[in-house]
Amino acid sequence: MAWLARSLGDSQPVARFQRRCGLFPAPEPRGEEYVVKNYFYYYLFRISSAMGQEVFYITFFPFTYWIINPFLARRMVIIWTLVMYIGQVSKDLLKWPRPFTPPVVKLEKRTTAEYGMPSTHAMAATAISFTFVVTTVNQYKYSFGLGMMGALLFSTMVGLSRIYTGMHTVLDVIVGSLIAAILTALIFPAWDVIDHLLLTGPWCPVVCIIVPLLLCYNYPKLDHYSPTRADTTTILGxxxxxxxxxxxxxxxxxxxxxVVAHSIPSITGRMLWVIFEKILVGIGVLLVVRQLIKSVTLKALCSLYKVSINDLEGIQQIEIEVPYKFITYTSIGFSATVLVPLLYKFLGLN
Structure with a gap:
């Protein structure tokens, strides 16, 4: 293979062929220098790309549950969890690399060790935005066409941001969006049944613990470490x-x-102030819960398995990473739906 590379005068095509065939793992992250020539596009797409990261999910979903409608939040969380799990597993089964550097420059470093196909950012943006529209169009009085245009714009911006930041190819984004659109359309007729089971199923809590943990512990294994398993555990938790x-x-x-139809209320100063207070209190609680549970759980597991809390490779082993991620984010989801609403009642913010 080395002889072939020398005979061609360029090792890049051979290396590219090897990686595409799965002969090598995903390329290691490399620091690249770049110059921003258009700050409008730079910030537009960096912000759009953040719409598929933890900071967005930990604020948007709770905001929807606390401020807009719990019925809507339930549906978006379920479809988000489903499409993200399918997308994350697909990456590690297909093992298609991200775009190569060069020619692209990767503006994000954390996820460069992951594979690329499909784009889970595009999947989440498509599923969330269109679920939002089809769920609220019969509850609130607004134009369905306008809502669909907004959903299309949101999902398109997130998809384009992944191409701009060098994290995905056009094919990654298109396939991710199509998978999410198909899953959303297939699940739509069954939403009422799913919602009824979530609210009344006697075994719902048990299933919601056992099934995600089984999926996390049986996640596809790679010959190198990738954050996809940790991210998937976070999502399922x-x-x-x-x-x-x-x-x-x-x-x-x-x-x-x-499920009662509502008119969109007039925005008043008092309403905005109450919303601000609820967001401030709610997000504050979630951040405290996240830090507290993460710290306690990680220390307990590291003590149990005799691993230093500063040993990054030790923490990444499945016996520690899966339970600490799952417990931490299960606590966040539970706090957002139970603890924070109870606190609102106590503080008179309802």
Missing amino acids: AGAGSVIGVWITAFYTDHSTD
Whole structure:
């Protein structure tokens, strides 16, 4: 193979062929210098790309649950969990590398060790935005066409941002969007049944713990470390915690009000102030829970398995990484759906 590379005068085509065939793992992250010539596009697409990261999910989903409608939040969390799991597993089964550097420059470093096909950013953006529209169009009085245009714009911007940042090819984004659109369309007729099971199924909490953990512990194995398993555990944990919280809340709340059609209320100064207070309190609680549970769980597991808390490779082993991620984000999902609403009642923010 080395002789062939020398005879061709360029090793890049051979290396590219080897990686595409799975002979080598995903390329290692490399620092690359770049010059920003258009700051408008740079910030537009960097912000759009952030719409598929933890900072967006940990604020948007709770905001929807606390401020807009729990009925809507439940549906978006479920579809998000499903498409993200399928997307993450597909990456590690297909093992298609991300775009090579050069010619592209990767603006994000954390996920460069992951494979590329399909784009989970594109999948999540498509599933969330279109689920938002089809769920709310019969509850709130607004133009369906305008809502679909907004969903298309949001998903397109997130998809383009992944190409701009050098993290995905056009094919990665298109395939990711198509998978999410198909799954959303297939699940739509069954939403009422799924929602009923989430609220009333007697075994719902048990299933929401056992099934995600089985999926995490049986995640596809790679010959090198990739953050996809950790991210998948985070997603499944957050989804499980949210569903368990919703199930518990259902015993004390009349969810029939979720599906009543509403007019979009007039925005007042008082309303904006209450929303600000609720967001400040809610996000503050989630951040405290995240830091506290993460610290306690990680220290306990490291002590159990005799691993230093500063040993990054030790923490990445499945016996530590899966339970600490799952417990941490299950606690966040549960806090967002149970603890924070109870705190709102106590503070008179309802």
